[in-house]
Amino acid sequence: MKTLVLVGGGHAHVHVIKLLAKAPITDVAVILISTNKKQYYSGMASAYLEGLYSEADFSFDLPRLCAHSGISFIEDTVTAIDPVANSLQTAAGLRVAFDILSLDTGSELAGKNIPGAQEFAQMIKPLGNLIGLKEALEAADRPLNIVITGAGDWLGLEFPSHRLHYVRLAV
Numbered sequence: 001m002k003t004l005v006l007v008g009g010g011h012a013h014v015h016v017i018k019l020l021a022k023a024p025i026t027d028v029a030v031i032l033i034s035t036n037k038k039q040y041y042s043g044m045a046s047a048y049l050e051g052l053y054s055e056a057d058f059s060f061d062l063p064r065l066c067a068h069s070g071i072s073f074i075e076d077t078v079t080a081i082d083p084v085a086n087s088l089q090t091a092a093g094l095r096v097a098f099d100i101l102s103l104d105t106g107s108e109l110a111g112k113n114i115p116g117a118q119e120f121a122q123m124i125k126p127l128g129n130l131i132g133l134k135e136a137l138e139a140a141d142r143p144l145n146i147v148i149t150g151a152g153d154w155l156g157l158e159f160p161s162h163r164l165h166y167v168r169l170a171v
């Protein structure tokens with residue numbers, strides 16, 4: 001039996017997992033390795049911050065999704081790939097062999113190394129950070145001035161245009 005290893009339980013691989021539930025491939029063992037058990041749907045991020053959805057509404061459980069699709073789930077981070085030996089290493093020290101490897105580890109935020117960013121900025125990614133951001137916004141006991149750095153579609157347009165009435169924005 002061949003082994004297909006999916007790395008990263010993000011938006012793209014979730015579609016793959018759903019397709020495999022509908023049309024399982026016989027004689028292929030599928031393993032998903034992802035850093036966290038919980039994944040968040042970015043398309044609902046602004047509405048979550050606005051309070052239209054709960055955390056449960058815009059998150060899903062990767063182990064449960066995998067179990068439904070006959071996929072083995074490993075909560076871990078891939079740290080190295082050996083394309084000659086067809087195997088990978090994880091942060092927890094696992095060595096996983098594969099016949100086919102699919103990498104979908106998403107993107108990283110730029111600018112994390114800007115002086116002061118780690119201490120004073122709220123990072124939007126990974127999307128689980130939105131939970132802390134929402135709590136911080138709601139806990140504020142005074143009007144906030146928020147400076148947004150980086151103006152991609154979501155931050156530049158969607159986030160400010162939502163009715164975040166408790167903040168004053170400087171974009």
Ligand SMILES: Cc1cc2nc3c(=O)[nH]c(=O)nc-3n(C[C@H](O)[C@H](O)[C@H](O)COP(=O)(O)OP(=O)(O)OC[C@H]3O[C@@H](n4cnc5c(N)ncnc54)[C@H](O)[C@@H]3O)c2cc1C
Nearest residue numbers: 008009010011012033034035042043045077078105106154
């Ligand atoms: C706030 C926000 C709102 C957005 N809104 C929209 C929208 O409305 N419409 C739209 O089309 N796009 C939107 N996007 C963009 C969209 O989220 C991305 O294009 C999409 O997430 C990319 O999917 P992906 O599967 O490549 O990666 P991701 O969804 O980022 O998934 C990557 C996964 O890989 C895991 N991972 C990372 N490194 C490792 C590793 N070494 N080992 C194991 N696992 C690892 C991560 O934990 C994560 O689960 C938004 C993005 C943000 C940040």
